[in-house]
Amino acid sequence: MPAPAPVPGPGPAAGTRPALRLVGLKARILVNTMTRSTWVLVGTVLGAAYFLFLLGTVVVGLVVLGGQPAELVRTVLVLAGSALVAAWWLVPVLSSRADATLDPARLALFPLSTGQVQWGQALGALVGVPGVLTVVALLAATASWRSSPAALAAALLCLPLALALLVAGSRCVTALAVGLGRRRRVTEALSLAALLGLVLLGPVFSGLMSGLEQVWDRLPQWAGVLAWTPVGAVWAVPADAAAGRWADAGLRAGLTALTVAALVLAWRAVQQRALTSVVTERTAAGRAGSGAGLLDRVPERAWAAVAARCLVYWVRDPRYSGxxxxxxxxxxxxxxxxxxxxxxxxxxxxxxxxxALLAYQISGDVSFDNTAVSLHLLTGVRGRDDRAGRVLALLVIAVPLSAFGLLLPFALQGRWELLPGLAGTTLLALLGGAGLSSVMSARYTYPVAAPGQSPFKTPQGFTVLNVLVQFVALGLIVVLVLPAAVPVLVQVFTGEPAWGWAALAVGAVLGPLLCWGGIVLGGRWYDRRAPELLQEVAQFR
Structure with a gap:
């Protein structure tokens, strides 16, 4: 009787199979997201057309660059490559759009090793618009060295190393940011750092533009410095090969390889912690007799309870305080x-x-609530009370800030004759925008970071259509402000103060009407669509 055939052990193929399965799942989620409705498909097609135009421009520019001197090619590719590395590493964190499809916290219960999850995330990073655009752009960049066979061969060999640098750095920075984002103090420090960077952005950009000629002359020098840093070394290897500087090429390639190895090890450490530990959110126990806090200090009305709850969000939830x-x-x-x-x-x-910006913030209130909106449904809160409570909480926060923004220019520069008109415009922007947001949040939801999650983290499902809808909402708020803004502009050009008082009257009359109309209409839609809203936001994970 022949002996049974041996059962194959877990070889390399068995280790890569789960990673490829994760990539396939992400591709399927991407396709389902883009084709789930006609409007999403239309938004996807428009976004794809825009990105294809950008890609075509980049490819043509890189191909044309191949006919230029080697020093110019080196300068352009090192600077552009360093900027690409910075974009891959920082944009997902700063824009709060980090890919969470293959989040290790979701995969912790599955029989997957840390290496398999890493391979799945690394390969999955190339599935999507940014990954495809990057791969095509890097292939086009190799054409810039077509005049030198040695440089072309070096560029092709460095292509996988450059992709590894981009992907490993992006996943490592994102994982670290998500971990730090769970700590309130760290989140506040990051917010202050981002604020400082935003404040300094204007002076830095202005200084660069004023000295544009000097900046242009220093670009080769800056590229030479970046070529010896982890973010720019890999892009200078083909230039060293073209010039016959093989020692420099080897050193730069080694520096990049060491950087990738360090990023992978750091990424693995964070990944291991995410896969083996369950993060639990602890709430501080209230002292005896402390009661329900702000909820004890408001009238026993549904709208007052909703307002108190939303005020707590504005103060403690980083998604609002941001x-x-x-x-x-x-x-x-x-x-x-x-x-x-x-x-x-x-x-x-x-x-x-x-x-306008603060009024727009509550357009995503239901999305921010997530499944907590079921509290309003189960307790029978009417839609009008829900809308009114959210608007009242907004006004408590927004009125002092808007008043500060209104009075600050006059305190510093004068021209107090414009105050009535601008006060009416501000009033119309706040109240009219609050009314519009009350309608929008009852009619439309979009994926946001779930309660308790890091603000750097966004669930899958955020599409180009979501961005377009948000821009349309901001545009509608601007349109609502025009009845008061136009008389102010007329006053600026004519000097007649009567136009300013007319703008104040328009804001004082039209603002409350729009706000109340938005609360009533939004309340009706909320009552009609409450179960659907709960079903929609429950899918945002």
Whole structure:
């Protein structure tokens, strides 16, 4: 009787099979997301057309670059490659759009090793618009060295190393940011650092533009420095091969390989912790007799309870408080821009600007609530009370900030004759925007970071259509402000104060009407669509 055939052990193929399965799952989720509805498909097609145009421009530019001197090619590719590395590493964190499809916290219960999850995430990073665009751009970049066979061969050999640098750095930085984002103090420090960077962005950009000729002359020197850093070394290897500097090429390739290895090890350590530990959110136990906090201090009405709950969100939830951090940064940037360009009227628009941005913030209130919106459904809160409570909480926060933005330009620069008109514009922006947001949050939801998660983390499902809808909402708020803004502009050009008082009257009458109309209409839609809203937000993970 023949002996049974031996059962194959877990070889390399068995180890890579789960990773390829994860990549296939991500591709399927991507396709399902893009084709789940006609509007999502239309938004996807429009976004794809835009990105294809950008890609075509980049490819043509890189091909044309191949006919230029080697030193110019080296400078352009090192600078562009370093910028690409920075974009892959930082943009997902700063924009709160880090890919969470293959989040290790979701995969912790599956029989997957850390290496398999890493391979799945690494290969999955190339599935999607950024990954495909990057691969095509890197292939086009190799054509820039077509005049030198040695440089072309070096560029092709460095292509996988460059992709590894981009992907490993992106996943490592994102994993570290998500871990740090769970700590409140660290999150606040990061917010302050981002605020400082935003404030300094104007002066830095202005300084670069004023010395554009000197900056252009120093680009080769900057590229030479970046070529010996982890983010720029790999892009200079083909130039060294073209010039016959094989020692420098080997050193730069070795530096990049060591950087990738360090990033993978750090990424693995964070990944291991995420796969083997369960993160639990602890809440501090209230002291005896402390009661329910703010909820004990409001009238026993449904709208008051909703307002108190939303006020707690505005103070403690980083997804809301992030909007408050941006307010002083916007004031500093607008002041600096108006001082540099001489367009002082931009500084006077701070009040309406603050009001519009803060009013827009509650357009995603139901999405931010996530499954907590079931509390309103189970307790029978009417839609009108829900909308009114959220608007009241907004006004408690937004009125002082909008008043600060309104009065600051006059305190620094004068022209108090414009105050009535701008006060009416600010009032219309705040109340009209609150009414519009009350309708929008009852009619439309979009994926946001779930409660308790890091603000750097966003679930899958956020598409180009979501971005377009948000821009349309901001555009509608601007349109609502026009009845008061137009008389203010007329006053600026004619000097007639009557136009300013007319703008104040328009804001004082139209603002409350729009706000109340939005609360009533949004309340009706909320009552009609409450179960659907709960079903939609429950899918945002």
């Amino acid at each position: 909007a408050l951090v941006v307010v002083p940064a916007i004031a500093a940037v607008v002041w600096f821009s108006s001082a540099q360009t001489g367009a002082g009227f931009l500084f006077y628009a701070l009040g309406p600007m603050f009001a």
